[in-house]
Amino acid sequence: MIVPLLHQWTKANALFKPPVINQRRTIELKLTKLWHKAVETSLGKGNLARKNEFLHTLDTLFDILTCKCSIQLCSESNCSHSGKRENNSHIDCGCPREKKIPVLELEFIKAQRTKAEGQGSMQMGSIDYSETKKQIANAKKREQIREREQKKKMKSEEAIQREEELCQDVYHFFDIPPINVNATKLSELVDLSLEVLEPLLTTSLTSQELRNLKETPMQVPKWPSHTQSVERCVKMVTEAAGHVYSHERREGDGLVLELVVTVVLVVMMMMVVVGVMVEEEVVVEEEVMVVTDLVVLGGGCIEGVGDGGCRGGSGLS
Structure with missing residues (x-):
């Protein structure tokens, strides 16, 4: 029926x-x-x-x-x-x-x-064949549009799911480990065996190596650090460039000063690379002399630098 x-x-x-x-x-x-x-x-x-x-x-x-x-x-x-x-x-x-x-x-x-x-x-x-044919074609077209929209929706949902999975890979969510309030040593403050937190600086060391370090600490070489020396050189060159008098009234002084600053920086970097800067204190003593001489040769004076530094006037009068 x-x-x-x-x-x-x-x-x-x-x-x-x-x-x-x-x-x-x-x-x-x-x-x-x-x-x-x-x-x-x-x-x-x-x-x-x-x-x-x-x-x-x-x-x-x-x-x-x-x-x-x-x-x-x-x-x-x-x-x-x-x-x-x-x-x-x-x-x-x-x-x-x-x-x-x-x-x-x-x-x-x-x-x-x-x-x-x-x-x-x-x-x-009787059946209107032309109208029926038109209606069937329109129905198929609407069905195709509906299927395309459904596929777009599925792709969008899959993209959102992939993005969430990537976010989960980037951001790790961990529970806060309990703190041992009765601990007498720093190593006893948190129980690392709970595997709540991932090791930060010991990922390349095995458990056995960590146990050995407790008995015999790792010997770290005393490499010379030139970071502070280089930073001080850059700072002094910048201050020297800001205290040069009458540099706007002499043609070419600005260009000479830029060249001097560039030369100083290149020389310092070469000294770091070849390992000449071994003792930081000696280098610091020589920095003032090098910067002062180069800037004065460039045609300016540094305020308060050197015994006979000129004040308020041109360096080469």
């Missing part, structure tokens, strides 16, 4: 399929309920009003449309479009788009819902 019913609706319009019409299971439940009413009525159960209501149901449309919104003809609402367009009906429908009744079939559905004694103002004729 279900197959002929669905075929009849599809014959009227190719778009009459779920979700525009009810799902197969819902239709089966409706038919079962209607059959039970028919059996009870035939056995004389129920009052006269209930019997008349059931008989009236037999003359109306077995409505399996999802949308139950009221349809109104243009002639009923005195619409100015009456008889001037293909669709002469209106519907105030708030259903989702995929469940709406096709506009082309509104007038037909209105006639089927209001027909009396098996007769309606509109009857089903």
